[in-house]
Amino acid sequence: MLLEERLSHLPRICKRIYRPIQALTHLMSTDAIQRAWQIVDQIPGRATGAYSHSQGVKGLRDTIAAGIEERDGFPANPDDIFMTDGASPAVHNMMQLLIRSENDGILCPIPQYPLYSASIDLHGGFLVPYYLDEATGWGLEIPELKKQLEAAKSKGINVRALVVINPGNPTGQVLGEENQRDIVEFCKQEGLVLLADEVYQENVYVPEKKFHSFKKVSRSMGYGENDITLVSFQSVSKGYHGECGKRGGYMEVTGFSAEVREQIYKVASVNLCSNISGQILASLVMSPPKVGDESYESFNAEKENILESLARRAKTLEDAFNKLEGVTCNKAEGAMYLFPQIRLSQKAIKAAGDANTAPDNFYCKRLLNATGVVVVPGSGFGQVPGTWHFRCTILPPEEKIPAIVTRLTEFHEKFMDEFRD
Structure with missing residues (x-):
């Protein structure tokens, strides 16, 4: 026309x-x-001010389902898609549905993005922590999952779901496919809902790793639609687009009974619908220009430039942290963060106690006041007791990274000298 x-x-x-x-x-x-x-x-009504279906505009969900199918190589159903104002409301919705009382537990990684601990607390549940293994690049070990599951059961906790963040926030690791298979099998055997936070799926920076969705992994293992309960979260806030203020996202919900699906729909209907602009962006994220489209070359060049720049920033910061006294930093394989460990002296730990704050928070506040550089203390994400970390993003403009490294290095050297035992 x-x-x-x-x-x-x-x-x-x-x-x-x-x-x-x-x-x-x-x-x-x-x-x-x-x-x-x-x-x-x-x-x-051809207007973004109108309400949509509570799950989202049908045509946009069709587009997203087609994008998932192209990504995974397995069928996707638009009726399994629930559009949300970013991934966070989807997480809240699932926690509201899963948690019935303080005796219901959710297995959650430590370190973890605090959305999960906050949401579990908000809905009155019990966070069952499992520790990622820093020594193996923040690996997710099945024996650790089993250990924490049994410990929770011994306390009378009914563990209902497992949260996996891949690529990891704040840790930046990317799970291997074999590891993912073990996780799927663990959830299948234990009857757990697998909550797969996959919002950083485009942010993979090392050639030896590749993102695989948990849906793809489970289907490749032969598990069908009704064999495993899985919720996958995606957002327009991350990736190479980073439209976080637009509040667009969705969850793909598979493997639930018709009765449970009805309850998921009821919760989604409480807010009528997610914002239409965010829905549009979510559909665009999952259906970018294709080879042969007039805009493909310019789109792909911009996308690759952004991701390559993020990879360079991650490597520069990783190398810089590993040169600092008392600091070790695992490789940034994906997502947008590094999570280095800092070994603080007893003098620094005592000074933090005198200031009535955690040692890593003490370090981070001193860094902020001295340099203007903001990092987040690891105690905000959880960490193995007795260890101290901080989270650093790789998002500052690439041309500013060298100056940041210089400020960090100069501050750190002075801090270590000041608090040397």
């Missing part, structure tokens, strides 16, 4: 919004214009 014909079918306010497209067609690729009209046609 020609532009003028399309405009003639739109309400007057929509004509004012879309009229500029006519003047800008020479600046836009044909596939971008076609995609825009396709999206407009899918939205109720």
